[in-house]
Structure formats: C-alpha cells, structure tokens
Amino acid sequence: MRRDELTKIILPEEEIPKFWYNVQADMPNPLAPGLNPQTLQPLAPADLEPIFPMGLILQEVSQERFIEIPTPVRELYKQYRPTPLIRARNLERVLDTPAHIYFKYEGASPVGSHKLNSALPQVFFNKQQGIKRITTETGAGQWGTALALACKLFGLEAMVYMVKVSFYQKPYRRSIMELYGASCIPSPSNQTANGRMALEKDPETPGTLAMAISEAVEDALSREDTNYSLGSVLNHVCIHQSIIGQEVKAALEMVEDYPDVVIGCCGGGSNFAGIALPFIPDKLAGKKIRLVGVEPAACPTLTRGVFAYDFGDSVGLVPALKMYTLGHDFTPSGIHAGGLRYHGESPLISQLYHDGLLEAVAVKQNPAFEAAMLFAQTESIVPAPESAHAIRYAIDEALRAKEEGVARTIVFNLSGHGFLDLFSYDKYLSGETEDVELSDEEIKRNLGKLPQVP
Amino acid sequence: MRRDELTKIILPEEEIPKFWYNVQADMPNPLAPGLNPQTLQPLAPADLEPIFPMGLILQEVSQERFIEIPTPVRELYKQYRPTPLIRARNLERVLDTPAHIYFKYEGASPVGSHKLNSALPQVFFNKQQGIKRITTETGAGQWGTALALACKLFGLEAMVYMVKVSFYQKPYRRSIMELYGASCIPSPSNQTANGRMALEKDPETPGTLAMAISEAVEDALSREDTNYSLGSVLNHVCIHQSIIGQEVKAALEMVEDYPDVVIGCCGGGSNFAGIALPFIPDKLAGKKIRLVGVEPAACPTLTRGVFAYDFGDSVGLVPALKMYTLGHDFTPSGIHAGGLRYHGESPLISQLYHDGLLEAVAVKQNPAFEAAMLFAQTESIVPAPESAHAIRYAIDEALRAKEEGVARTIVFNLSGHGFLDLFSYDKYLSGETEDVELSDEEIKRNLGKLPQVP
Numbered sequence: 001m002r003r004d005e006l007t008k009i010i011l012p013e014e015e016i017p018k019f020w021y022n023v024q025a026d027m028p029n030p031l032a033p034g035l036n037p038q039t040l041q042p043l044a045p046a047d048l049e050p051i052f053p054m055g056l057i058l059q060e061v062s063q064e065r066f067i068e069i070p071t072p073v074r075e076l077y078k079q080y081r082p083t084p085l086i087r088a089r090n091l092e093r094v095l096d097t098p099a100h101i102y103f104k105y106e107g108a109s110p111v112g113s114h115k116l117n118s119a120l121p122q123v124f125f126n127k128q129q130g131i132k133r134i135t136t137e138t139g140a141g142q143w144g145t146a147l148a149l150a151c152k153l154f155g156l157e158a159m160v161y162m163v164k165v166s167f168y169q170k171p172y173r174r175s176i177m178e179l180y181g182a183s184c185i186p187s188p189s190n191q192t193a194n195g196r197m198a199l200e201k202d203p204e205t206p207g208t209l210a211m212a213i214s215e216a217v218e219d220a221l222s223r224e225d226t227n228y229s230l231g232s233v234l235n236h237v238c239i240h241q242s243i244i245g246q247e248v249k250a251a252l253e254m255v256e257d258y259p260d261v262v263i264g265c266c267g268g269g270s271n272f273a274g275i276a277l278p279f280i281p282d283k284l285a286g287k288k289i290r291l292v293g294v295e296p297a298a299c300p301t302l303t304r305g306v307f308a309y310d311f312g313d314s315v316g317l318v319p320a321l322k323m324y325t326l327g328h329d330f331t332p333s334g335i336h337a338g339g340l341r342y343h344g345e346s347p348l349i350s351q352l353y354h355d356g357l358l359e360a361v362a363v364k365q366n367p368a369f370e371a372a373m374l375f376a377q378t379e380s381i382v383p384a385p386e387s388a389h390a391i392r393y394a395i396d397e398a399l400r401a402k403e404e405g406v407a408r409t410i411v412f413n414l415s416g417h418g419f420l421d422l423f424s425y426d427k428y429l430s431g432e433t434e435d436v437e438l439s440d441e442e443i444k445r446n447l448g449k450l451p452q453v454p
Numbered sequence: 455m456r457r458d459e460l461t462k463i464i465l466p467e468e469e470i471p472k473f474w475y476n477v478q479a480d481m482p483n484p485l486a487p488g489l490n491p492q493t494l495q496p497l498a499p500a501d502l503e504p505i506f507p508m509g510l511i512l513q514e515v516s517q518e519r520f521i522e523i524p525t526p527v528r529e530l531y532k533q534y535r536p537t538p539l540i541r542a543r544n545l546e547r548v549l550d551t552p553a554h555i556y557f558k559y560e561g562a563s564p565v566g567s568h569k570l571n572s573a574l575p576q577v578f579f580n581k582q583q584g585i586k587r588i589t590t591e592t593g594a595g596q597w598g599t600a601l602a603l604a605c606k607l608f609g610l611e612a613m614v615y616m617v618k619v620s621f622y623q624k625p626y627r628r629s630i631m632e633l634y635g636a637s638c639i640p641s642p643s644n645q646t647a648n649g650r651m652a653l654e655k656d657p658e659t660p661g662t663l664a665m666a667i668s669e670a671v672e673d674a675l676s677r678e679d680t681n682y683s684l685g686s687v688l689n690h691v692c693i694h695q696s697i698i699g700q701e702v703k704a705a706l707e708m709v710e711d712y713p714d715v716v717i718g719c720c721g722g723g724s725n726f727a728g729i730a731l732p733f734i735p736d737k738l739a740g741k742k743i744r745l746v747g748v749e750p751a752a753c754p755t756l757t758r759g760v761f762a763y764d765f766g767d768s769v770g771l772v773p774a775l776k777m778y779t780l781g782h783d784f785t786p787s788g789i790h791a792g793g794l795r796y797h798g799e800s801p802l803i804s805q806l807y808h809d810g811l812l813e814a815v816a817v818k819q820n821p822a823f824e825a826a827m828l829f830a831q832t833e834s835i836v837p838a839p840e841s842a843h844a845i846r847y848a849i850d851e852a853l854r855a856k857e858e859g860v861a862r863t864i865v866f867n868l869s870g871h872g873f874l875d876l877f878s879y880d881k882y883l884s885g886e887t888e889d890v891e892l893s894d895e896e897i898k899r900n901l902g903k904l905p906q907v908p
Binding site: 006007008010013014075078079080086089090108110111112116149152153172175176178179180181373376377378379380381382417419420422423425426429 | 459460461462464467532533544562564565566603607629630632634635827831832833834835871883
C-alpha cells in the first residue's frame with residue numbers, strides 16, 4: 001500500500017520486538033552512579049535488593065544494548081501490541097498543514113496507557129524471585145491500574161498508594177484497580193509512619209508522588225514477601241518502554257516515512273523515553289531528528305530545574321539520583337495531568353538532555369486542554385490530560401510547518417486515553433482550570449534542600 | 455503464521471468492507487411491512503421523510519444484498535477499523551476448555567463501542583440531504599456518544615435525550631458528549647410535551663428508551679433543519695453493523711478457523727445483528743453454525759415477549775413494527791446494562807428468530823458481572839455491562855465444551871469497553887446489584903396494550 005493511503009499502520013504481531021533497547025550502551029556520557037540515601041556513597045546492587053528483584057536490578061545497571069524480553073511477558077504483550085501508529089489525517093486537514101502528523105496510540109492497551117509495558121515485566125521478574133505482593137505509588141492512576149492488572153495476570157497481590165488529589169479527581173481509578181483485584185488508598189495515608197507524619201504536618205495536603213513513593217517503599221521494607229515497584233524514572237522502566245519507539249520506527253519504515261521530530265509528554269520520563277530513546281543511535285549517527293519532551297509549566301523539571309543529585313521520594317528512602325529536579329519537597333499544584341506531577345526526571349532523560357541530545361518545553365494546562373479538544377473533535381480519541389501536552393506541541397509544530405511552508409514529519413506518543421479523566425474535561429469546559437505561574441523564588445526555595453553530596 | 459500462534463487477528467486496512475451486507479436479500483420469509491402509527495396502514499417511504507433522510511429510507515426498504523459504503527464514511531472507519539479479533543488465550547487457559555474463544559473487539563472504536571459504525575453513515579446521509587441538526591435518544595450513553603462524535607466530524611449539531619437512570623448512573627457520559635460538542639439532557643425532560651406529560655405522571659420515573667425516543671422524535675418533527683436518528687432496531691442500523699461480522703469471517707479465514715457458535719448481547723439488536731447476520735447465508739447453505747442473542751433477564755424480549763406489531767416509542771410517534779416485544783409501556787428495572795433496556799427487538803432479528811435461524815437466551819445481571827470480572831482479570835479488558843451478557847454465554851458454552859470433551863470455536867462480540875461503567879462495577883463489587891425476577895403477570899399486563907392491527 002502506498003505511504004499516502006494508510007491511516008493506521010499496524011505491524012504484524014510477530015514484529016512485537018523480541019528485545020528491549022537500552023540506551024546506556026550508546027550514551028556519549030555515562031550515568032552518574034546512584035547514591036545510597038543514608039551514606040550518599042555510590043550504590044551497590046545489594047542496596048536495592050530489599051525492594052527490587054535481581055532481574056530488574058541487573059537491567060538497572062546493564063550496559064547491554066539489547067535485553068531479551070521473556071516469553072511470558074511477550075505473550076501478554078500480544079493482548080494489545082503492536083499498538084497502532086495512526087496518521088492524524090483529519091487533524092492535518094483542519095490545521096491545513098503540509099506536515100505529516102502521526103501518533104503512536106498507547107491508549108490501545110487494555111488499561112488505557114503505556115504503563116502496562118513496564119508493569120508486566122516488573123511483576124514477572126518479581127514473581128520469578130518468589131515475591132507475593134507488590135506495593136507502588138500512582139499519580140493519575142495509570143501506573144497503579146497497570147500494576148494492578150499485571151499482578152492479577154501473574155497471580156500477585158498489589159497495594160497502591162494513590163496521590164490524594166488524583167484519588168478524588170479520578171474516583172473511578174480506584175474502582176478499576178479494585179476490579180483487577182488490587183487495594184488502593186489515598187496518600188498520604190495513616191497506614192505508614194511517613195504518611196502519618198505528613199498528615200500531621202498538613203492534613204489538607206494534596207499529596208505528591210514523592211510522598212506516595214515513601215509510603216510504598218516503607219510498606220515494602222516492612223514485609224519479607226513484598227517488593228516495591230516504580231512506574232517511571234528508573235532505567236529499567238525506560239528500557240521496558242523502548243518497545244514503543246522500536247515499533248514506531250518499524251511502522252514508519254512500512255510507509256517509507258521518517259520523523260523530523262518525535263514528541264512525548266514528560267513527567268518521570270517513561271513514555272518520552274519509550275518513544276524517543278530508540279532514535280538516539282540514529283541521531284548519534286548524524287540523522288537530523290529532534291526529540292522533544294513536553295512537561296507541564298506547573299512542574300517544569302527539565303526547563304527550570306537543576307541537574308543535581310536528589311532523592312526520588314520525599315523522605316529519602318530511595319537512592320539519590322543525579323537528575324533534573326525541582327527538589328524533593330516541591331509540591332506541584334493540583335493540575336489535572338496528575339501523571340506529570342513529579343519533582344524529578346529520569347536520570348537517562350536528564351543526562352541525554354544535559355548532553356543536548358534531547359529538547360524540552362513546558363506547556364500550560366489550558367492550552368494543553370485546548371489542543372486535546374481539537375484532537376478529540378478531529379481524531380476522535382479523547383486523550384489523557386498528560387498526553388495532551390504532547391499534542392499541544394505537535395499542533396504548534398504543525399502550525400510552524402504551515403507558516404514556513406515546509407513539510408515535515410511529526411510523531412507523538414498518545415500515551416493514554418482520557419475515558420477516566422472526564423472529570424478534568426468537565427472542569428476545563430466550565431472554565432475552572434487554572435494556569436499556574438511559578439515564581440523564581442518558589443523554585444529556588446525547594447532547590448535549597450537538595451542533599452549535599454560529598 | 456500458523457492458526458495457533460496468533461493472539462490478535464487484524465485485517466489489513468484495505469480489507470475494511472467496501473459494502474454493507476443486507477440480510478433482507480437472503481431471508482426465507484420477508485419482513486412484515488412497517489405501519490403508519492396513526493392509521494396502522496402499511497407505511498409509504500414518504501411517511502418516514504419528516505424524520506429520516508432519503509439515503510437511509512432507501513436502505514431501510516432495500517432488498518439488495520450489498521450496499522456500497524460511501525467513501526467519506528469508509529475514510530472515517532479507517533480511524534479505528536478493522537477492529538481486532540482477539541483469541542482469548544488466557545480465558546481459555548483458566549477455564550481449561552478445549553474450545554477456541556475469540557472476541558471481536560468493537561470497544562477499540564474511539565467512542566468505546568460498535569455504535570460509531572452506524573452513527574457515521576447516519577450523519578453522512580443526513581448531511582447529504584442538507585440537515586443541520588440531529589436528535590436522538592441514548593440508554594447507556596454509547597449511542598449518544600457515537601452520534602455526538604459523528605455529528606462533530608461531519609459538522610452537524612447533536613441533541614441527545616438520555617434515559618434518566620443512565621444519566622445519573624453514568625455521569626461522565628454527558629461529559630464526553632459535551633466534549634464532542636453535543637447537548638445531552640436526562641429524559642423524560644421538560645423540553646418536550648411528551649417529556650412533560652411523563653414527568654407529571656411520575657416525576658420519579660427512571661425513564662425508558664421508548665420515552666426518550668418519543669422526545670427525540672417530537673423535537674425533530676418540530677424543526678425543519680432537524681432529523682432524528684436511531685442507534686439500533688431499524689434495518690439500516692443492522693445493515694451498517696454488518697461490517698462487524700464480515701470482518702470476523704475474513705479474520706477467521708486468515709487463521710483457518712470457523713465458528714460453531716456466534717454470540718452477541720441483544721437489546722435493540724444492532725450489535726448481535728452486526729456479528730451474526732453475515733453468517734446467515736452460510737447457515738442457509740447448510741453450514742452447522744449457531745447464532746445466539748443474549749438478552750438481560752430483566753428485559754427478556756425474545757425469550758418471553760410476543761411476535762406482534764408494536765410501537766417503537768412510548769407514545770406512538772414512530773412506525774409500528776412487527777417484532778418481538780414486551781409492550782411499549784414496559785419499564786424494565788434499572789439494571790446496569792442500560793443499553794439492553796428496550797421493550798422491542800429489531801424486526802430483522804425478530805423475523806429470523808421466529809424462523810428458527812437465530813437463538814436467544816436470557817441472563818441475569820449478577821452472573822453477567824461475574825463473567826465480566828473473570829474476563830477482565832484474564833483478558834485484561836474491562837467490558838461494558840451490556841457486552842458482559844455475551845461473555846457469560848461464551849463462558850458457559852466453553853464450559854459445556856469442556857464437560858463434553860469436544861473442541862468448538864466460539865466467537866462473541868465485545869461490543870464495548872467499560873471505562874465509563876465503573877460506577878456499575880462498584881455497585882456489583884459492593885453487592886448492590888439485584889437479579890430481578892419478572893412475573894408472568896407483569897409481562898402479560900404490558901402485552902395487553904399492543905396496537906390492534908386491522
């Protein structure tokens with residue numbers, strides 16, 4: 001079929017990647033080592049064993065370019081992968097742009113987001129090590145939902161600490177996690193010492209991902225049969241998500257196209273890493289390709305944070321990582337893109353951004369919703385508010401192409417659908433969503449509390 | 455690829471059918487004519503012109519076997535079709551059945567159900583005739599959502615009367631319709647004379663599809679630029695949905711399989727017609743294949759109704775049709791499968807059922823939810839409560855295959871996902887869903903009010 005005829009490009013099932021891609025093999029500058037949060041000395045793999053299985057720890061530090069996907073994981077990927085790469089023909093027409101706009105539809109996963117790509121292998125490697133129960137945090141709820149399902153499919157228990165503001169903004173997220181057999185409570189909770197302390201300090205806190213992580217890790221440390229699982233940020237998560245970008249490359253080859261710009265929304269970094277990092281070898285080989293992460297202006301980690309060691313959680317239970325950060329005490333406002341409310345950024349994304357291989361922009365909430373509405377009314381899919389950030393930039397890029405009268409190929413990751421975010425659209429439609437402006441002082445205040453690394 | 459290896463069978467985009475299939479060309483006994491609701495005399499096509507465009511009226515009475523799909527409709531089908539046919543490998547494993555279980559995943563449509571298959575052509579033919587605004591009713595909200603999107607894509611206004619009990623059970627259905635630019639109000643409403651009368655009679659009524667139809671038709675009759683649109687029951691709707699079954703046949707050929715039994719849940723009949731009727735020619739040619747409609751025990755139109763002329767709405771504004779019916783005054787209890795709460799049944803399904811070519815069974819709400827939970831926890835997709843009825847029967851059939859030690863191929867239509875039905879799952883999980891038993895008297899009472907046809 002000619003490249004200009006197809007709307008959906010769907011790879012055959014046998015072309016689901018057999019290997020994950022690990023960008024560490026190709027990085028011009030290696031990652032700085034993680035530090036033990038107590039001693040602030042470089043981490044030994046054994047430091048991670050109380051909460052992670054060895055299979056994932058080995059991936060975390062692996063320098064291998066390709067890591068084989070275990071058969072049971074790949075069999076479950078077949079329930080929804082390869083996801084379609086869709087040409088946004090109606091959107092192109094309405095924008096009257098010479099650009100080709102494609103989106104990779106990760107919302108096609110049964111949980112409605114890309115998060116299942118990492119939940120399945122994480123639970124698999126935990127099960128392999130005899131773990132019976134997994135704790136985690138969730139922001140918007142997409143990660144918690146994915147982990148709940150993956151635990152059910154592999155026969156493990158799941159316990160999800162959900163950031164309080166999202167728990168109430170997205171009430172049916174709890175329902176779907178329970179339907180998949182998981183427990184889900186708002187964080188901070190009174191189930192952990194860290195949660196109780198946070199509630200004492202501020203009973204009205206909207207919660208943060210960093211606090212929910214502290215609670216989930218505390219819970220995991222307290223039980224022998226329990227491990228902790230993280231849905232973004234860490235290297236092994238970015239590795240798992242690499243199947244997104246690998247599929248995008250193969251699908252574009254089918255229609256003889258190649259991206260000028262690849263876009264992902266960016267919170268902890270997993271979906272941006274997933275779509276963008278498999279293009280790093282091309283970029284290093286001299287291909288002219290831009291890789292752009294889009295973060296919320298209310299939580300502008302890459303664009304206004306610093307590249308420094310910081311804790312991933314709010315109380316310093318997990319390793320200190322060198323990353324772009326707004327400080328582990330930063331509490332972003334309760335924007336509707338709950339999955340992007342994280343103070344830090346994946347160390348892989350951070351290092352590559354620092355080295356000039358990735359770009360970043362920040363987008364305000366209302367322009368993101370406006371782009372999401374246009375997308376829904378032309379391409380029919382209601383996007384998650386997180387993904388709306390990527391759409392905003394893709395549309396702006398297509399409009400620039402129009403202004404300049406130059407064709408270009410734009411690809412973005414539609415990391416999730418918005419069927420469980422209609423509450424947020426209601427707020428937007430009734431004019432109740434605010435565009436928060438962060439002052440320089442507010443950003444500086446939290447950056448003053450970074451750990452002092454020797 | 456060998457038939458036993460694939461999990462998802464996805465036809466190439468160019469194999470989206472180019473023609474709808476019209477079973478009227480193959481029926482052993484023709485449909486009884488529709489009757490003018492005032493005179494109860496056979497309907498002339500002109501009787502339908504005040505509310506339907508000529509393109510759809512011609513389809514309604516067509517005896518042609520194949521009807522060409524207009525290019526603009528087929529282009530929009532490409533946004534989500536062909537939908538995948540998925541082998542339920544995990545469910546098979548858990549049931550330990552020798553049966554092959556496949557499901558056609560119509561929830562893959564951007565609105566989450568099969569309804570868009572008919573909304574797109576209905577709006578297209580209305581636009582072709584210069585209509586600017588379309589009214590409709592919706593039960594669970596799936597049809598209203600599809601019509602809202604189709605109107606937006608073709609640039610028409612949409613006005614949706616939503617059955618009151620569903621409006622409050624599924625609050626975010628209104629949000630998504632508004633996001634697509636439609637207006638949506640609970641029915642009975644005070645916007646129409648029929649609605650006001652119904653509210654006077656019983657301000658607490660949960661509403662019925664029949665009443666919502668009366669309101670939508672009254673609205674359409676009152677404005678020159680406005681037509682009415684129906685999401686099920688009528689011949690042209692069943693014709694549009696035939697792309698489901700046609701795709702199923704082609705996909706099964708790819709893996710060299712053929713169904714012993716094809717299953718669809720059954721309210722007005724459109725998704726059951728869609729998956730089942732394209733197999734009628736095979737059955738007439740002697741193939742041993744069972745086609746089973748699954749209705750809710752709380753609204754058992756085929757299994758406990760009568761085959762007689764009745765009105766499609768509650769006040770007799772739309773033609774009287776010969777169909778299985780529980781009487782146009784029947785108010786089904788507020789079960790969560792709101793899309794199956796209709797007193798009548800598609801005349802096509804009714805006639806073919808009467809002639810022994812289709813089967814029907816009734817399923818109670820709790821066993822349907824129980825089946826849906828097992829499905830979600832093995833096949834990962836959360837089904838709409840309507841589709842759960844089909845799953846219940848598919849599982850029972852797979853268990854019978856196991857008991858009998860005989861392999862068989864079971865195919866059902868997963869007509870929609872349940873992301874907007876989590877309220878209902880909450881109720882089920884907290885033990886608040888009831889199994890209604892209808893007495894013979896209750897059924898007889900409403901059947902006493904059928905129109906007396908001369």
